[in-house]
Amino acid sequence: MKSSxxxxxxxxxxxxxxxxxxxxxxxxxxxxxxxxxxxxSQVPTVQIEQVINILESSMTITAYIxxxxxxxxxxxxxxxxxxxELAESDTQFAANTVKASGEFTADxxxxxxxxxxxxxxxxxxxxxxxxxxxISVVTKAEIKPVIIVDSESFxxxxxxxxTWNMLYPWGSDHNGSARMFSDNVxxxxxxxxxxxxxxxxxEWEGYSTADPHLRITFHSxxxxxxxxxxxxxxLPYWEISGEFMAPTVxxxxxxFWISGSxxxxxxxxxxxxxxxTSNLQNTVTGPxxxxxxxxxxxxDVPDAATSWHSYKxxxxxxxxxxxxxxxxxxxxxxxxxxxxxxxxPFWLIINMxxxxxxxxxxxxxxxxxxxxxxxxxxxxxxxTPQAQN
Numbered sequence: 001m002k003s004s005x006x007x008x009x010x011x012x013x014x015x016x017x018x019x020x021x022x023x024x025x026x027x028x029x030x031x032x033x034x035x036x037x038x039x040x041s042q043v044p045t046v047q048i049e050q051v052i053n054i055l056e057s058s059m060t061i062t063a064y065i066x067x068x069x070x071x072x073x074x075x076x077x078x079x080x081x082x083x084x085e086l087a088e089s090d091t092q093f094a095a096n097t098v099k100a101s102g103e104f105t106a107d108x109x110x111x112x113x114x115x116x117x118x119x120x121x122x123x124x125x126x127x128x129x130x131x132x133x134x135i136s137v138v139t140k141a142e143i144k145p146v147i148i149v150d151s152e153s154f155x156x157x158x159x160x161x162x163t164w165n166m167l168y169p170w171g172s173d174h175n176g177s178a179r180m181f182s183d184n185v186x187x188x189x190x191x192x193x194x195x196x197x198x199x200x201x202x203e204w205e206g207y208s209t210a211d212p213h214l215r216i217t218f219h220s221x222x223x224x225x226x227x228x229x230x231x232x233x234x235l236p237y238w239e240i241s242g243e244f245m246a247p248t249v250x251x252x253x254x255x256f257w258i259s260g261s262x263x264x265x266x267x268x269x270x271x272x273x274x275x276x277t278s279n280l281q282n283t284v285t286g287p288x289x290x291x292x293x294x295x296x297x298x299x300d301v302p303d304a305a306t307s308w309h310s311y312k313x314x315x316x317x318x319x320x321x322x323x324x325x326x327x328x329x330x331x332x333x334x335x336x337x338x339x340x341x342x343x344x345p346f347w348l349i350i351n352m353x354x355x356x357x358x359x360x361x362x363x364x365x366x367x368x369x370x371x372x373x374x375x376x377x378x379x380x381x382x383x384t385p386q387a388q389n
Contacts, residue, residue: 222351
C-alpha cells in the first residue's frame with residue numbers, strides 16, 4: 001500500500017518537471033522575433049494587339065495586359081501623340097471595355113485626317129504606370145469630291161463661261177426641227193438658265209444637218225459642259241443632278257442628258273419629255289449607232305412645266321466594264337440598270353429640241369403661237385475619288 005503511494009508521488013513529480021520545461025521552451029519561442037515578409041509588386045506589362053476601324057478622325061485599339069505585376073490594375077488605356085517620344089502632354093484615352101483575360105479596347109477620337117499618330121498602351125498599378133511599345137498609325141485622308149459643275153454656274157456670265165459652251169458639242173443641229181442659237185439661251189435672276197424655242201413662221205432656213213434631216217422651223221438653244229464625265233478607277237462615283245421646269249406640250253422636246261463623246265452609243269437621258277407629261281429616263285448601249293439596245297422608264301410628272309422638280313443620275317463603277325446607272329426624280333429612285341459605261345467619256349447636254357420624236361406640228365399647235373421655255377437651275381456634277389487607304 002505504501003509502495004503504491006510512493007510511485008504515485010514519483011509520477012507526479014515527473015509531470016511537474018515536464019510542464020516546467022515546456023513553459024520555458026514556449027517562453028523562449030515567444031521571445032524569438034518573427035521576420036517581416038514583404039511582397040514586392042512590379043509595374044504591369046502591356047502591349048497593343050490590333051488597330052481597327054481607322055477613319056479620318058477616329059480609330060479603335062485593342063490592347064492586352066500580359067502581366068499585372070502582382071497587383072490589381074488601377075487604370076488602363078491608350079496614349080496618343082503626334083510625336084514619337086513619350087511626353088506628359090500625350091492624350092490618354094481610358095479603356096472602354098475590359099475583359100477578365102486582360103484584353104481591353106479604347107475608342108480614339110478627335111484626330112486629324114491623313115496624320116501620323118504614335119500610340120502606346122498603358123496600364124497602372126500601385127507600383128506605377130507602364131507603357132507598351134510604340135506603334136505608328138496614319139489616319140485616313142478625307143475623300144474630297146471633285147466638283148465638275150458648280151451649282152452656281154448660272155448665277156453670273158463669268159461662271160457660266162467657265163463651265164459651259166453654247167450649242168451641242170457637234171454644232172447647232174440635231175434630230176429635230178430646231179436649230180440652236182446662243183441668243184435663245186439666257187441667264188435670269190436667282191441662278192436660272194432659260195432656253196426659249198421660237199417658231200420661225202416658215203422662214204426658209206434649210207434642213208437639219210442631222211438625221212432625219214427635218215426642215216428647220218424653230219430657233220432654240222443648247223449648252224454642254226466643258227468637262228466630260230467619265231467613270232474610272234480613280235473617279236468611280238459620279239452624281240449629275242439639276243432642277244428643271246420642262247415644257248410638256250405636243251412637239252416640245254426638252255432634255256437633260258449625257259452622250260458618248262468618242263462614239264454613239266452610249267447615252268443616258270436623265271430628263272426627256274416628248275410632248276407629254278411622261279418623263280423618259282433612257283439608257284442606250286450597243287456596238288454601233290444602228291445596233292442599239294434601249295431601256296426606258298416612264299414617270300408621269302403632271303406639273304413638270306409649272307413646278308420645279310429635281311432629276312438626278314448616279315453612276316457607280318462596278319468593274320473595268322460595267323457601271324451601275326441609277327436615276328431619280330425628286331429623290332425617288334426610278335431607274336436602275338447596269339451598263340458597259342466604265343471608262344467611256346460623256347458630254348453633258350441641256351437642250352430644247354422641237355418636233356421629231358415629240359411629234360410634228362400643225363396650224364393648231366401651241367408651239368407655233370407660244371414660245372416654249374425650258375428652265376434649269378442648281379446643275380451639279382460631282383465626282384468622288386477612290387479612297388487611298
